[in-house]
Amino acid sequence: MITVTNLSKSYGKKEVLKDVSFILEPSKVYGIVGSNGAGKTTLFRCIAGLESYNGHIHADRTPLKNYLGLLPADPYFPSKLTGEEYIYLLADARGIQVTDLEERNIFQLPLREYASEYSTGMKKKLALTAILLQRNRYFILDEPYNGIDFESALILTSIISKLRSLGKTVLISSHIFSTLKECCDQILVLENGQTGKMIAQDAFDELEDKMKKSAIGKDIDKLIEG
Template structure:
């Protein structure tokens, strides 16, 4: 389990996260939704140990970051490293032996080519493959479906479901609500650096309708289309 108590984050005088309390258990999938700038990525970076923060993040692991795979919206890739070398680098970091890489290349990536030449979707699939082969216990996936083709999105959805069966903890942000509704056990609505609502599966449809009403219809009404 991961427990977050009174988590706050400031960039200078600007407060980005405001006293967040959350718990994430094994074998469950959690969705985090909210408008751009709500604080989702900053929350993920704090959990992953990439940011300093106020409050506490505790887990059963001595060092959570050593058991956590983070998929960023735009994964960082060194300019002169092949796809295969990138995967090797990340698996070495977890002391995992990499075998039969071609057989495990489920997204059919050109692993012998420089990863910097990959498209946005290919980079994301490469980074996802790498953290999966690390055999992590916790996965944080920041917009895993954006920029990825439909077939690969179906594969990613099934991967997430498999991780649940393997008793992993999975935390996802996505603007594609249908993918969250299909995979998540709970969804948290985030606004202005705060968790303002927790929704379980029975109320997913209501949450989606509310989000459409407030974030889509109201914005379109401002255009006063005629």
């Protein structure tokens, strides 16, 4: 379980997160939605221990960062490091020895090529493979479906379901609402750096309709002329 209480984060005078509070339980998949700039990625970085913040984050495994796998929206890889070396590096950081890597390469990545030269989708799949092989307890996936092919998206959905069945805690952001509807048990709404309600599955359609009305309500005639 991860408990976030009154978490706030500012960059200078700009307040990105304000008194954010929620609880993430084991064996559940949580989605998070919000417009660009709402603070989703900053929130993820705070939970992962990559940013300082005000407030409290508690977990039943400590230190939390040693049990958490973070998939960034745009994974970074050092030059001259192969995919295979990257996986071994992250596994070694957890004291884990990875064997039979070729059999575990379900995304069929060219592991002996430099990771920095991978396509966007391949980078995302490599980073995901690495944090899965770390045997983490918690997972934060920032826009995991962006840039990957249809077959890989199906595999990813199955992976998320498997993590839930293994008692893991998963937090996902996605601009593709249908993926959240399919994967998540609850969805957290983040607006202007503040948390709204935690939405249960039976209210997903209502949330989607609300988001559509908000988007369609924009005056697109001001942008597109006849």
